[in-house]
Amino acid sequence: MKTQILQLVEQSTKEVNPHTFDIEDGVETKQLSQLLVLERTAASRYLNTLVKEGKLVKINSRPVYFFHRQTLEKMFNLPLETNEFRSFFDLEVALGLVEDLKVNVFEELIGWDRSLIQQVEQCKAAISYPPKGLPFLLAGESGVGKSYLAKLVHHYAIIQGILKSDAPFVTLNCAEFANNPELVTANLFGYTKGAFTGAERDKKGVIEKANEGILFLDEAHRLTPEGQEKLFLFMDQGIYHRLGDNEEWRAASVRLIFATTELPGKAFLTTFTRRIPIIVELPSLKDRTDYEKYQMITSFYQSESKEIKREIVLHSNVLDFLMDTSRAGNIGALKNAVRYSCAKAYSEALETDKKLRLEISLKHFPADDMHKYMIDKAENEDHSQFIDHLIPINTNGQLYPDPYTSKYKSDLEKVYEQLLNKYSEFASRQEHHQLYIDRVSLYVNDYIDKLVFYSDLQETRIEFSVIHQFVKQFISLKSDNNFSAGVLSSLSGNTIIAFTHFIFYSSNQRVTIKEENRVLEFIQFLDRTCQKEWLIINELMDGLTQTFNLHFSVMDKCILVLFINGLKNQQVKESIQCLVVAHGFSTASSISNVANRLLGKHIFKSFDMPLQVDTLEIIRRLNDYLDAVDTSRGVIIFVDMGSLVDVQKKLNCLNNSTVAVVNNITTQIAIDAGEKLLKGLSVNQIVEEITLTHKPQYRIFHPRLEKRPKAIITTCVTGIGTAVKIKELLEKSVDGKHIQVVAYDFLCLKNNQEKESVFQDFDVICIVGTANPEIENVSFLPLEDIISGHEEEELMYLLKPHVEEASIQKINNNLIKHFSLQSVLNHLTILNPNQLMEHLSDALELLQNLIGRRFSNATRISMYVHLSCLIERLVTQRPIDSYPNLETFNQQQEEFIQVVRQAFESIEKTYSITIPLTEIGYIYDMVKIKVQ
Ligand SMILES: Nc1ncnc2c1ncn2[C@@H]1O[C@H](COP(=O)(O)OP(=O)(O)OP(=O)(O)O)[C@@H](O)[C@H]1O
Secondary structure, three states, X not given: OHHHHHHHHHHHHHOOOOOOOOHHHOEEHHHHHHHOOOOHHHHHHHHHHHHHOOOEEEEOOOOOEEEEHHHHHHHHOOOOOOOEEOOHHHHHHHOOOOHHHHHOHHHHOOOOOOOOHHHHHHHHHHHHOOOOOOOEEEEOOOOOOHHHHHHHHHHHHHHOOOOOOOOOEEEEEHHHHOOOHHHHHHHHHEEOOOOOOOOOOOEEOHHHHOOOOXXXXXXXXXXXXXXXXXXXXXXXXXXXXXXXXXXXXXEOOOEEEEEEOOOHHHHOOHHHHHOOXXXXXXXXXXXXXXXXXXXXXXXXXXXXXXXXXXXXXXEHHHHHHHHOHHHHOOHHHXXXXXXXXXXXXXXXXXXXXXXXXXXXXXXXXXXXXXHHHHHHHHHOOOOHXXXXXXXXXXXXXXXXXXXXXXXXXXXXXXXXHHHHHHHHHHHHHOOOHHHHXXXXXXXXXXXXXXXXXXXOOOOOOHHHHHHHHHHHHHHHHHHOOHHHHHHHOOOOHHHHHHHHHHHHHHHOOOOOOOOHHHHHHHHHHHHHHOHHHHHHHHHHHHHHHHHHOOOOOHHHHHHHHHHHHHHHHHEOOOOOEEEEEEEEOOHHHHHHHHHHHHHOOEOEEEEEEOOOOOHHHHHHHHHHHHHHOOOOOOEEEEEOOHHHOOHHHHOHHHHOOOXXXXXXXXXXXXXXXXXXXHOOOOHHHHXXXXXXXXXXXXXXXXXXXXXXXXXXXXXXXXXXXHHHHHHHHHHHHOOOOOEEEEEEEHHHXXXXXXXXXXXXHOEEEEEEEOOOOOOXXXXXXXHHHHHOOOOHHHHHHHHHHHOOHHHHHHHHHHHHHHOOHHHHHHHHOOOOHHHHHHHHHHHHHHHHHHHOOOOOXXXXXXXXXXXXXXXXXXXXXXOOOOOOOHHHHHHHOHHHHHHHHHHOHHHHHHHOOOOOHHHHHHHHHHHHHHHO
C-alpha cells in the first residue's frame, strides 16, 4: 500500500505545470483515502512515514498537502533541505520561486513604481501601522485591481513578518447578501444552531476564519447601515458575538481591507468612514499612462504564452486596438480580451496547422469590436493599421527601446530655442519680468511632465536611483536652511522624481548652444530675477557634476530654475499654512500627496514621524519650516495623536499668527479642509466647518503679540483670485516693510465682520476691493475709485500715520502709475488689455441700452475690472460654478439673463466662451449694488 501511495503522489506531482505551480496541485489525505478506499488515519500514517523517509514533502497548511520530493527537485532544479514546510510560500522560497518577490511583492502590480506609487505606499503604511494595522478602503471602478492589490498586501505582510506565514486571507463579497442584512451578519460573525430558520448547526464567521490574518470585504458599499454599525464594535474593540449567542464574547485579531466601486463619501455612514482612516483610490484604466497599458497588454500575453506553452507574436495593430481604453473599459476586461484572442488563435492553429508560434491578429477579437475599430480608423483617416508589423512578446516586453521615446528625444534643443525666443519677445515689449517668468515656467513644467510621461525608464534603475537619492538629500539638507527652505518647499515626492528625470535626461544629451550672447543675457536676467533659485540650482548641479561626472549645459540650469519657479506658483500664495504631522514612515506624506494631487494645488506640507523620532525633534522641524514661510494668514496643524496636541506651545510663530491644532487627520479631512482653504475661508472657519462633518477635537490659539502688524485688506466679491491680484498691485505701490497687504475672502468679511481672524492678527488700516463688505469702523476704498483718482487722496490720508514722510510722495506716484485702468487690466488678466477694453466698452454700451440705465464712470470702471476677470476665468476654464439660490435667480431674473446674453454675444464669439448662469448671477449682483 505504501508503494502504491508513493506512486500516486509521484504521478500527481509530475503533472504539475511549473509556471502555474500552486498548493492545490498537491495531494490531500482525504483525496487519497477516497481514491484507495482506505481509512483516513491509515492514509495519513503512510503519508507521514513517507515524509519521514524523505520521499515526500509535506506542507503543514490546513488541509495538509503532499508532493513527491524528487520530482519537485528535478522540476525546479534545486535540492530541498527539508521535508516539511510551514506554508506553501515557504516551499516556494525553498524552490527559489519567490526570491524576487521577497524584495518587492508589488513589482508584479503594473504601475507600482508610477501611477500606483502613492497607493502602494498607503497600503504599506496602513497594513504595517502598529499594533494591528489600520483598516483601509480600496476605491475604484470595477476591474481596476482592488482584489489583486489586497492579495498583494497580504503577501507583503507575510514577507515583512507583519503576519505569520500561514496567516489567512479571507474574502467576503458583500454584494452577495445585499438584500439580507441578517445573512451578512451571520457570515461575518458566524451563528449558533437555531439562530435563524435554516441555521442547522453552529458555524464560524469570516472574522473568525480570518483571525491573525486579513479580511477583505469586497463591494463593501453593499453593507447595509445596520451591517456597518455591527462592524463598529469589532473595529473599535476587536470583540463580537456570534448571531444567536449574546452571551459569549469572542475576540479576533483581523486586519480589515474594504473595497468599493462607489464614491466613499456617498455609500458609507460617516461614522463608518471615520473609522477607516486611509482611502486608497485606484485610477481607472483610461487614466493610466500609455506605457503602463502597454506593459499590461504584453504581460497578459506573456502569462498566456506560459500557460499554453506557445510563443506568441502580435500584429502591431492589435496593440493599437487594445491600447484604446474606450474599447477595453477596465483592466479585467483587457485581460479577458487578451485571453479571448489567445483562445481563438489557439483553436484556429489546432484546426489548421500545428506550428508552434501563435500569431495574434485583429481577426482573433470579437467581430463587432474589430469592425468598429476599422471604421473609426478609416473615419479618422488614420491608416496606421495598414502599416502592420509583428511584435514578439518576449519576456522583457521591450517595445520602447529608449527610456525617452523618440517623440521627446532631441526636443531639448527646441526648448532652449523657445525660452530664448520668448525672452527676446519679452525684452522688446518691456513687460513686467514676473509675467514672463510665470509664462515660461508653465511651459517648462509642461515639458518636464511630458518627458516623464513618455519615459519608459524604470525609475528603480540604479543610475536613476542614485541621482534621485542625491537630489533628495540635497533638498532635505537645504530645506533645513532658512535661505532655501521657501524656494524648495514645493519639491517633494513626485516632483523630485520629475526633477530627477530632467537631470537624467539632459545629462545624456549633447546639445550645442548657438548665439552665446543671447544665452548670456538670458542667464543674467534669471540670475537677477530668481536669485535664490539660481544659486541653489547652481550648487546642486555642481554637486552632481563633481560626484557623478555628469555634464549639463547652462540652459539646463535655466530650465530647472524655471521649473521650481513654476511649482512655487502652484502653491497657494498668501495662504494659510496647512501641516500634516503623523506617526509612521509615510502616513503624513501619503495623505498630503493624495490631497494635494486631488486638489491640484500644493496645500499640505507633511511631516512623517517614524516611531523613533521624538516630539522635540518634530517641533524643531516644524519651527524650521514655519520660520521660513509666511504664516501671516495662520497655521493649521493636523496631528494624529494626542501626544502632539500641545505642539503649538513651542512654536515660534505663535507670537504673530493664529494657530489651530486639529487632533485627527484622514485623507478625507485633508481634502475637505483644502477645499475650504481654496474657497478663501479663514483658519477659524475651516476648522469649525470640518468639525461639523468629521468631529475632530481642535484648539485655536491667537497671537500673543500686543502690537499687531498693520495691514491693508484687499477683497473681491468674485473670489480670492482677484483679491490676490489687487494685493500684488498694491504691494508694488506701498512700502511693504511697514504695511502688509492681505488678500481676503469677501463673504468671510461680510458675514463675520470684525470677528474674522484677520482683525485679531492685524491692525487693519482699510479695505480695498470691488465691493464693500460694510464693516463698521473700517474704511472701504473701491478699486474703481482708486483707478479714477477719486480715492487716491483718501488712501494717502489713511497711510500717512503709518509711513515716513519721505515715502508718501513716492507711494502717491506709484499709485498713479500702477492703478491706471490699463495697467490694472494688464495685471489682472493674461489677455490683451486694449482689445479687451474695446470689446467690453461695446458690450457695456449695449447692456446699458438694453436695461435703459446709464452707469456712472466709477461703475463702468468697476464693471471693466469685474468683467475682464470673468472673461479670463472662462478663457482659462475656471468659471465660478456656484451662486447662492441659482434656481430662484433663474426663475425671477429671466429678463436680465436674456439681456446679458444679448449684450455679451459678440464677446462670447470672440473669445469662444459661454458665460454660465452662475457668472450672470454675479454680474446681476454687481449691477444691483452699483446702481443702488
Ligand atoms: N496593476 C495591475 N497589474 C497587473 N494586473 C492587474 C493590475 N490591476 C488589475 N490587474 C488584473 O486585472 C484583473 C481585474 O482585477 P481585480 O479583479 O483585482 O479588479 P477589482 O477592482 O477587484 O474588480 P471588481 O470591483 O470588479 O471586483 C485581475 O485579473 C488582475 O490580475
